[in-house]
Amino acid sequence: MTGKFKHRPGALKQSNKAHKTGRHRSKGAINLAAKGKTNVKEVTRHTKKEMSKEVRRNQCQQLRKKKRDEVIALKRNFGSSLAPPILITVIPLHQDISTQSIMSMLTEADEAAAVISNNQGVTHISIPRFKQRYSIIVPPIGNTFATLDAVKVSSTILFAMSPMDLSHISSQHNLIDSWGEEIIEACISQGLPSTVVALTNLKSVNIKKHHELKQVSQSLINKWLPEEKILSLNSAADALNLLRKVGSQKQRKVAFRDKRPYLLAEDVEYCSGENKVGTLKISGYLRGVPLSVNSIIHMPGLGDFQLSQIDASSDPYPITNSDSSKGINVDEQIRILEKADPQKQESLESENIPDPMDAEQTWPTDEEIAAADAERLRKKTVKLVPKGTSEYQAAWIVDDNNELSGDDYSDSDEDDDNDDEKMSIAQTQSDIENSDKEDMDDNEEYETLTVSEAPNDDNRYDDQMDIYEELESMKKLKDAKLDAHFPDEIDTPQDISARIRFQKYRGLESFRTSPWDPQENLPYDYSRIFQFENFDRTRKRVFKESEDIEGAMPGWYITLHVKNVSEEHFKAFKKLEDAPLILIGLLANEHKMSLLNVLLKRKHDIDAQPIKSKERLIFQCGFRRFSACPVFSEHTNGSKHKYARFFQPNDTVVASMYAPITFPPCRVMCYKKQNYGIMELVASGHVLSVDPNRLVIKRVVLSGHPFKVNKRSAVIRFMFFNREDILWFKSVQLHTKYGRRGHIREPLGTHGHMKCVFDGQLKSQDTILMNLYKRVFPKWTYEPYLLTSE
Structure with missing residues (x-):
């Protein structure tokens, strides 16, 4: 028997006796535990066996025929009298292209066509021979947001290309300028419907160069639309062929608009x-x-x-x-x-009305804080809770005097020749780290400096330079580079106690597995937003x-x-x-405020500057457009997500902000306002979730250096500068850049030296680190992007 035929068991197939359960439960015990319940798969399998082969084949044919008829009916009604007109948006990829000539060719495509224009700039063309009708709009060239709004509701986009400089036809910049590249990238990021690319103004080019010009245009457009074939649009016949293709081509689905009117x-x-x-x-x-x-x-x-x-x-x-x-x-x-x-x-x-009396936690009064301090002083305890810190926040500090054994930690012998250089750089950059006051106050605001104008001279370039903006950009680049080389490392301040400086932070034994209550110490803004019990189930409903x-x-x-x-x-x-x-038309609850999490991918650009967290950006989320100052975090699995201080180029982060609820799937575009009001597309992505319980955890790393090393024990300095801070952070685990783990044994003296014990031999060139964590919440910076604010 060849491989073409396959053996199928018949009705007289031998069925062997099932194997005995042995020590496991018997069949009677299993049936008793089931209490008459039947598996759905068994019922379906039993019903399928009872159906004959002809019945099953007939059922499959009917299902295929039903789906085929639905697709054919949808395609036949496209643009007919039973459906809205085919909406075409004409977008020239060069600012010098004449849209009037394109519109004249489209309106004169068929002599029997009825052409009507209204006051809103929409041109209607009805072609009886096609039994279809078209609506054509031309958004203003150079207005990115107006063009994107037109693309949101369009059925087809017509990208128009034309050679502007006939002396250099092979130059790609003569076909698409900076405006063309900007708008086609924005349309792709937003979500493209069906597209058509047309090459116009070929009559002014020598006929011998038409083929070369089409090849250059095709290679250029393949960068964004690899499956699109360029058409010619130079006469009424070409326009008629273009309209025929628009009415018969396959329609591309756009998920975020197909679910809404x-x-x-x-x-x-x-x-x-x-x-x-x-x-x-x-x-x-x-x-x-x-x-x-x-x-x-x-x-x-x-x-x-x-x-x-x-x-x-x-x-x-x-x-x-x-x-x-x-x-x-x-x-x-x-x-x-x-x-x-x-x-x-x-x-x-859109906002919930909070009840000031309906609070999960109560803030202690001054009398209660004073009584608690007196009680702690009377008992002579080492723990000192700073002002404004609740007992729950200080509960993570536990007195642990147990020594560490080598079996409790993993041993690593990796060496890094650049550690000495990194330590020196970290020390020399202390002034930059100390200037980063966002850890002390998350609501950092810069004052506007008044810069005296330079006298008028022959050098006009300096007159147009913003010195304050240059200094801010240079500082941001230094901070971003320092954060990339030494992530989260900061120097312990000497003018303020570390237990006061880092009073909102806590230590975690494991960032991945240690528990963290998502309802703990929520800000007041959380009482103004809405939250779903099960977001995915609500979205489906x-x-x-x-x-x-x-x-x-x-x-x-x-x-x-x-x-x-x-x-x-x-x-x-x-x-x-x-x-x-x-x-x-918005879906249910889409006008209410909540915590929106969007996944963003940074645009690939050589000259891209890092974006600092909590910097104001403009978002286009589906149909909605607004501005906010998001908090960036890493896109990882798990219940906790590390806070990202900068949105680096070619990076992927999750931006969390207070914004109206938007059900995914939905595309998101991120713009940043540059000098002179220019909007630059810096990132794009999609809505990830609407979850206020997403834990964005900020980490700071305190570093110290060995002073005396004696096998597994060592004296560490420069991490703290007084005895009380060492006792405060005594229970927090330590680790080194060479993979050792340890803990603080006891303080030595009063100037910040401390004795530490590690799980292995410590090297003299190693660096001792301590990780501290706190949860970060976004600020209420949502502003709808209205016409009056543009």
């Missing part, structure tokens, strides 16, 4: 009300999932709002070129689809409920009545020329 404004009308607050009427085609009038909507640049009413009207841009529908009164076609119910409508309250909402359906042309819109914000929006106005 969204709309591009086709018509906008503002009705003024009292107190400079009115109602904004927005009309357009609904896309995505159904939208309920009781849900909350978000408009980038304007904020979160409630709806008062949804109106439905007939399609104003049908697939026809006849003028029969122009005589119909539009007011007669409008009907009220749904009105808001105050009892079912979601509230705009919300996504499932969003598909079963009763209201406006995707593909309908509707009018939304947005209430309580500020007149100031609307006037700021009207000042933006050709900027699209988009509207997104």
Whole structure:
């Protein structure tokens, strides 16, 4: 028998007797413990055996046919009268490309096409021969956020390329400039829908160089879109072929928008009300999932709002070129689809109202602290709790006089020839370490220095230089380089006691396994946020409920009545020329504040500068745009995550900040404001979780040096400078750079010398380290990125 045929057992297959259980439980005992419960897999397997081969084959065919029909129906309805028009966003990759010539070729592609333009800059093209209709928008060139907003709601993106300098056709910068590279990288980071790349302005190039030009363009675009083939757009026939491809190509899914309803404004009308607050009427085609009038909507640049009413009207841009529908009164076609119910409508309250009496822990009074200090002095104990430290914080300090044995630790014989050099560098950089006051006060603020202007002379370059910014950048680079070479190492201050300086820190036997209560010593801001009992289960339930909402359906042309819109914000929006106005329906609880954790990957750039933790950045999280000062931590497994002082180039960190809840999957982009208001994309990633219990632990490392070494015991100096500090940190474990572990035995004298015992022979060139930890919380620095703040 060849390998083509496979033996299958028949109905008369021999079934051997099962093996006896022996000392294990018998079958009767197992059945008694099960109490009649049956395994689901056994039931499914038994049912499948009872079905005949023909029935199973027929069932599989029906399932395949059902899925195939759904895909075919979705593809046939794409851009038809039963679906919204195909929304195309034209993005030139060079600022000198004329978008008017591109639009003229697209509008003149078919003589039988009906072309209508509205006041919002949207051009509608209906082509009867394709039985499809298209909506084309051109966002303003140079406005990154307006272009990204248009991409969020688009079905297809048309990237336009054109040779600007005919003398050097092979130069890639003649096809794509800095604006083109910036916007295409931003679109990819945000999430790309289906794309089309077209090469225009070929008529001005010699026909012999067309092939060379297309090869250069293809090699350049393969850097970002390797599977995209470049089309020509130089005539009406090319434009018709481009529209045919747009209507028939496979649509790429964008996860964060397919789960939410969204709309591009086709018509906008503002009705003024009292107190400079009115109602904004927005009309357009609904896309995505159904939208309920009781849900909350978000408009980038304007904020979160409630709806008062949804109106439905007939399609104003049908697939026809006849003028029969122009005589119909539009007011007669409008009907009220749904009105808001105050009892079912979601509230705009985004923060929890904290109860000052509902506190997990109570802060001791001055009388209680004084009584506790007197009690400790009366008993003559070594432990001294500093002012402001609770008993729970001091409970980790335990008197341990047991000596260490060599079996309790792992032995390592690794040598590092650069340790002496590192020790010298660490000592010479003490002034930089002491200037890092973020350990003393996490809410560090710099004062603005007034720099005298240089007299006008021939050197204009110095007049435009910001000396304060240069000094700050130089200090940041030094601190980042020092942190990379000596992570978390700081010098013990001599002007203040170490037990006061590090009173919020504690020692851990193991960073990975030692317990840490996530509800301990929470800041006041934690009472203002919301937390889920099971975030993943809530996310699945919300996504499932969003598909079963009763209201406006995707593909309908509707009018939304947005209430309580500020007149100031609307006037700021009207000042933006050709900027699209988009509207997104938020899912349940997505307007409430919580602790948002996003995973960021630093952009690869040679000239990239390190980003300090708690530095203000601008985030675009899905449809929402805001600014915050996040806290960086390492992306690792486990319950505790190490705090990162700097976001280094080519690094991956988790940024934690107070922000509105956003259900993943959702793309995140991180911008940093440079000089002269320029926004630079520095990192991109996605939403990791919404978890206030994420433990971000900050570590400081105190270093000391051997003074006298006697086998396993040694006298250590320069780690502390008084006897009380040594007694305070006596129970904290020590380790060395050569892999030894030990603990403090006793202090010697009053100037910081101490006797320590290690698990092996200590080398004279070794460095003794002590790790201290504390939890870090982000500050409430969330600010929505509104149009008035731009």
